[in-house]
Amino acid sequence: MGWTYTPQALADILGVEPSAEVAHAPAFTSVCTDTRILTPGQAFFALSGEHFDGNQFVPAALAKGAAVAVASEAIKGSCIVVDSPLAALQRFATHHRRQYSIPVLAITGSCGKTSAKDFTAAVLAAKYRVAKTRGNLNNDIGCPMSLLGIQPDTNFAVIEMGANHVGEIAQLCTFAAPTEVAVTMVGPSHLEGFGSIEKVAEAKSEIVRALDVSGRFYINADDPWCRAMADSFAGEKVWFGKEGDVSLRDCSFDDSGELRLDIDPVGVLRLPLPVRAQAYNVMLAIAVGLKHGITEFEEPLREACAASTRGRVLRVGPLEILDDTYNANPASMRAALESLAARPGKGRRLAALGGMLELGDTAAKLHYDIGKAAAQCGVDRLYARGPHACDMIEGARQAGLAHAEILEEHAAIAGALYEEARPGDVLLVKGSRGMRMEEVIKALREKYPAPLS
Numbered sequence: 001m002g003w004t005y006t007p008q009a010l011a012d013i014l015g016v017e018p019s020a021e022v023a024h025a026p027a028f029t030s031v032c033t034d035t036r037i038l039t040p041g042q043a044f045f046a047l048s049g050e051h052f053d054g055n056q057f058v059p060a061a062l063a064k065g066a067a068v069a070v071a072s073e074a075i076k077g078s079c080i081v082v083d084s085p086l087a088a089l090q091r092f093a094t095h096h097r098r099q100y101s102i103p104v105l106a107i108t109g110s111c112g113k114t115s116a117k118d119f120t121a122a123v124l125a126a127k128y129r130v131a132k133t134r135g136n137l138n139n140d141i142g143c144p145m146s147l148l149g150i151q152p153d154t155n156f157a158v159i160e161m162g163a164n165h166v167g168e169i170a171q172l173c174t175f176a177a178p179t180e181v182a183v184t185m186v187g188p189s190h191l192e193g194f195g196s197i198e199k200v201a202e203a204k205s206e207i208v209r210a211l212d213v214s215g216r217f218y219i220n221a222d223d224p225w226c227r228a229m230a231d232s233f234a235g236e237k238v239w240f241g242k243e244g245d246v247s248l249r250d251c252s253f254d255d256s257g258e259l260r261l262d263i264d265p266v267g268v269l270r271l272p273l274p275v276r277a278q279a280y281n282v283m284l285a286i287a288v289g290l291k292h293g294i295t296e297f298e299e300p301l302r303e304a305c306a307a308s309t310r311g312r313v314l315r316v317g318p319l320e321i322l323d324d325t326y327n328a329n330p331a332s333m334r335a336a337l338e339s340l341a342a343r344p345g346k347g348r349r350l351a352a353l354g355g356m357l358e359l360g361d362t363a364a365k366l367h368y369d370i371g372k373a374a375a376q377c378g379v380d381r382l383y384a385r386g387p388h389a390c391d392m393i394e395g396a397r398q399a400g401l402a403h404a405e406i407l408e409e410h411a412a413i414a415g416a417l418y419e420e421a422r423p424g425d426v427l428l429v430k431g432s433r434g435m436r437m438e439e440v441i442k443a444l445r446e447k448y449p450a451p452l453s
Contacts, residue, residue, distance in 0.1 A: 002151050004027045018080060086140070105182065106160075116285065120285040131146070132149075185220055188362065204225070208232075272306070317418075340426060351381070417444060
């Protein structure tokens with residue numbers, strides 16, 4: 001049985017006087033912000049965006065059977081009027097979270113936070129009923145919606161938090177009131193908003209400052225920024241990394257292409273992960289699990305890997321493809337290139353890389369450095385697209401990679417790869433979300449006949 005609120009109770013939580021329609025409206029058991037997916041009996045929050053006014057959708061929401069709408073304009077029907085429907089959603093979620101005395105783990109970081117959240121939730125689900133952030137809905141809308149996923153039978157919540165400016169994570173923590181936190185790592189991401197990696201670290205450290213001394217901080221022992229955050233934290237510290245409470249003794253790909261992880265104190269795990277940097281997300285999940293009485297790790301982690309749409313290994317024609325197309329920043333791009341180099345087999349290493357966005361004034365140099373890293377990792381052919389593709393190609397060529405070129409169209413990249421592909425070749429496809437590098441893989445699939453059933 002899920003939670004239930006009446007529109008009258010919602011109005012009381014929001015501190016507004018309800019209309020007669022609201023006072024007599026039926027209870028609701030979930031919320032929605034999109035009339036396209038609204039189902040009868042939900043509460044509709046009329047959020048507005050840069051290009052739309054949420055109030056315009058209230059009549060449609062009520063016509064579809066919404067129990068109540070929360071809007072910034074008075075509209076006929078069961079409608080609660082507030083100054084800001086977004087602030088109202090956040091206030092409601094904050095109230096709801098505080099009805100439950102359960103552990104809430106908040107996870108942030110420049111790379112890996114979504115995978116870390118999914119791995120950790122999967123491990124905990126072996127013993128607990130877990131509420132978690134769906135996908136990567138980790139902002140000032142997604143975090144409240146995730147908290148409203150806590151049900152009366154939930155006994156653990158894992159909440160992902162993202163940010164592109166200082167102060168954002170602190171705000172999310174006021175909603176979530178985490179009892180435990182983790183920072184996966186700190187790297188140069190969203191520099192357009194932050195300005196420097198020091199500001200990135202400052203923003204991520206807000207999640208630690210949200211804890212009191214009764215809280216627990218899971219620390220990446222191999223990240224200097226994370227270690228610095230630990231210095232000022234007086235509560236319980238759990239370390240993971242090459243040394244620590246959970247430590248990585250060995251990490252390599254086996255002959256089948258799976259990642260073999262020898263982790264103290266749990267032993268050897270084999271997981272279908274294409275990127276060695278994922279070992280840190282696995283260690284975090286294990287560290288959390290051990291603290292909460294979990295003893296079995298490989299099966300839930302394998303299930304989480306299978307369910308993930310990130311970091312997959314695909315077979316298309318003669319190519320083994322490392323599909324890491326969801327997003328990219330300099331740290332994750334380097335990790336992916338290093339994993340490309342470490343894949344088993346003697347085939348060539350190919351890379352189709354889209355630009356890394358939101359890097360501000362550092363973009364040209366960081367793209368140059370990634371091109372250089374591609375050459376140093378033994379990439380045989382590099383195809384690049386995006387605003388700073390020229391810098392990436394220049395870095396690659398300066399480091400000795402002769403076969404490096406700019407191809408801006410997804411279809412052109414796929415065409416070049418199709419002409420070049422040989423049995424045994426391994427291809428990395430990666431770029432920022434806006435580069436839509438999955439279109440390269442889609443175009444490649446279309447060039448090879450479907451397998452016979």
